[in-house]
Amino acid sequence: MGASADGPIGVFDSGVGGLTVLAEIRRALPAEHLCYVADSGHAPYGERAPELVRARAEAITGFLIEQGAKAIVIACNTATGIAAAHLRALHELPIIAMEPAVKPAAACTKSGVVGVLATSGTLKSEKFEALRGRFHGPVQVLTQPCPGLVELIETGDFEAEALRGLVADLVSPLLERGADTLVLGCTHYPLLHGLISDIAGPGVRITDAGAAVARHVRNRLAETGLLRDADNTPGDQRCWTSAAAPDASAALIRRLLGAAVPVAKLPC
Structure with missing residues (x-):
């Protein structure tokens, strides 16, 4: 049986970062039903072996298809680089993946220097190297791996001094080398947009x-x-988490979404 227009859009990430993408999908498509998986029990994907990331992406995609998903959004740059082609080979439904916003950053930089903040896994991927190669030359594309940042974000304490200190340590070298545009190359990082902007200053654009x-x-x-009729009632949202402490993860998901959505323990 083919996918139904009334089926949900399935979205997944290694944790709560993909909620930033989910929020954009909700703004663009308010009538759509959304299913979200936060694979927090295996976060961050950027520090995991490619085989594990591929296996998790396959298992979660299968689970979302069981929920009736008509399309899958890989709301994770690392999982995109490792598993997008694999998932597309397995499934016929639309699979939409991420790409760090280097193209718009290259178009708007005035200094000619763009800084990319991302996980080690994303920066090491062939997909990112190909993307960087398309723009590096006329524009200098600097990269900054961010070990430990996803883990701090997953705690939900965005006011922690340790978090602010780490962000400053990561951003400062890019600014010192002339970057006037920063690319948030991990879906977790937009959750820190305000903090990064505060540290970088008003003259730095963040994409x-x-x-x-x-x-x-x-x-x-x-x-x-497969678009759901825009005249229908607003779409609903359901979430799952693989966190070892699912109640705490559920509370964070609800806080970030600003809604009392149902959050269950991921069975896979």
Whole structure:
């Protein structure tokens, strides 16, 4: 049986970071039902072996398809680089992936220097190297791996001094080398947009790919006849987490979404 337009859009990430993409999809497509998986029990993907990331992406995609998903959004740059092609080979439904917003950053930089904050896994991927190669030359594309940042974000304490100190240590070298535009190359990082902007200063532009992904989701669903009727009631949201402390993870998910959505323990 083919996918139904009334089915949900399935979205997953290694933790709560993909909620930033989910929020953009909700803004662009308010009528759509959304299912979200926070694989916090295996976060961060950027520090995991590729085999594990691929296996988790396959298992979670299968679970979301069981929930009736008509499309899958890989709301994780690391999982995109490792597993997107694999998932597309396995499944016929639309699979939408991430790409760090290097292209818009390269278009708007005035200094000619762009800094990319991302996980080690993303920066080591062939997909990112190909992306960087398309723009590096006319624009200098600097990269900054951010070990430990996702783990601090997953605690939900965005006011922690340790978090502010780490962000400052990561951003400062890029600014010192002339970057006037920063790319948030992990879906967790937009949760710190205000903090990063405060540290970087008003003269630095910050970009991420969430809104572009939401537009791509809308276009793919329109192309395949899977858009839910905009005259229908607003879509609902359901979430799952693989966190070792699911109650705490559920509380964080609800806080970040600003809604009392149902959050269950992920069974896979």
